[in-house]
Amino acid sequence: MSNDSSQSPPDRRGLIAFAWVWVGVPLAYGVFELVRKATQLFTG
Amino acid sequence: MSPPVAPPGWSRWLVPPAALSVHLSIGQAYAWSVFKPPLESALGLSGTQSALPFQLGIVMLGLSAAFGGTLVERNGPRWAMTVALVCFSSGFLLSALGAATEQYWLIVLGYGFVGGIGLGIGYISPVSTLIKWFPDRPGMATGIAIMGFGGGALIASPWSAQMLESFGSDSSGIAVAFLVHGLSYAVFMLLGVLLVRVPRTEKPVSGGPSILEGPQVSARSAVRTPQFWCLWVVLCMNVSAGIGILEKAAPMITDFFADTSTPVSVSAAAGFVALLSAANMAGRIGWSSTSDLIGRKNIYRVYLGAGALMYALIALFGDSSKPLFILCALVILSFYGGGFATIPAYLKDLFGTYQVGAIHGRLLTAWSTAGVLGPLIVNWIADRQEEAGKGGASLYGLSFVIMIGLLVVGFVANELVRPVHARHHIPAPREAADVERQQSESA
Secondary structure (H helix, E strand, O other), X not given: OOOHHHOOOOOOHHHXXXXXXXXXXXXXXXXXXXXXXXXXXXXX | OOOOEOOOOOOHHHHHHHHHHHHHHHXXXXXXXXXXXXXXXXXXXXXXXXXXXXHHHHHHHHHHHHHHHHHHHHHOHHHHHHHHHHHHHHHHHHHHHHHHOOOHHHHXXXXXXXXXXXXXXXXXXXXXXXXHHOXXXXXXXXXXXXXXXXXXXXXXXXXXXXXXXXXXXXXXXXXXXXXXXXXXXXXXXXXXXXXXXXXXXXXXXOOOOOOOOOOOEOHHHHOOOHHHHHHHHHHHHHHHHHHHHHOOHHHHHHHHOOOOOXXXXXXXXXXXXXXXXXXHHHHHHHHHHHHHHHOHHHHHHHHHHHHHHHHXXXXXXXXXXXXXXXXXXXXXXXXHHHHHHHHHHHHHHHHOOOOHHHHHHHHOHHHHHHHHHHHHHHHHHHHHHHHOOOOHHHHOHHHHHHHHHHHHHHHHHHHOOOOOOHHHEOOOHHHHHHHHHHHHHHO
């Protein structure tokens, strides 16, 4: 019979990946738009 | 409301995205200018009037961070993130109603007043929790979150512009855009509310430092120490110097090279502003993480000392070399961002983790002051120089000298920072933490 202390904590790697993708995708979009605009300094 | 304690095995790497979901949202405030021209033409407003929601929002940010900090510490990060979500999103919804009914006061009240409370509470909501989860790397942890505030404008600026293009720039189009903003940000911030947890033990990193290590000072005592006011001056001077460039970046680079063989076009100036935003954001995470390695006092020596040197280089040789001008401006802006992001870790070093979020909230009044001081200096001097018939780089020479002076004042204030005297420490940190825990459990 198992008790609480013998149970290993749940694997949260999926949740960690989801959370970082959740914030990473919009941030990547913002950075992409920024880089597009910033190149105007050298081409504009 | 009791703070949400992490279950066994909860990863601390879930806390930075929780913080980012809030900061990336509220950072939208710096993209308010996208709404200005459509509001002006749809509701017949002047430029000054259309800036009101943003200005009130920033004032409310400072006030709610300063006065709400203790509540945030007491009720925990989930409560704070929920308040931020509700206020920030309902600010947009009220603004949508205001635009649909062409009642501008509703937009000022909604976005500025209600949304502004969301900005302040949201800004400080994850700081204390991040520092507790990352006692070994507090600079990096708060750098990630505060970088998000800079990143929020990068996302919102093109996104909002695209939305106005799709829905139209008349009052009903603006109303729909506000509505979509309010609902989208509510969903996006919900991740933070659901994920944020406070560590269940004093040592969230196995073998790492304890979150109650070192002196612990309450927010009430902290504001009575010279260290708090030294850091207030440090932040105020550093931010003023950064805003000095940020505020007039586009006209500044155009004026500097107007009479040269390589004048700067309008689109190139816009590219320069974008590049400054990138430096600002990179400085938040890069310099703040570096402070974990070289120490907080040393990193502020760099921000303030090297910052003054960069201003001197621009003043002396800026108009003769475009790469030098751009490089110096980028470094100054990276220091500006770094200064914002490193201050919570500096506060943690001096006052401990006990009420660091509340102390940070009170210190943000330096930001509000700098937000007025920096642009005032640069704009006022540039206007007077223009009236005196000057042009080009000479419009800004005096401003740069003043900025160097401000940075020197900040440098001296940083040198005066010493460890907090033992009479300000709370008697027994663990005892105080136990009392806090009991209070929150019985609430």
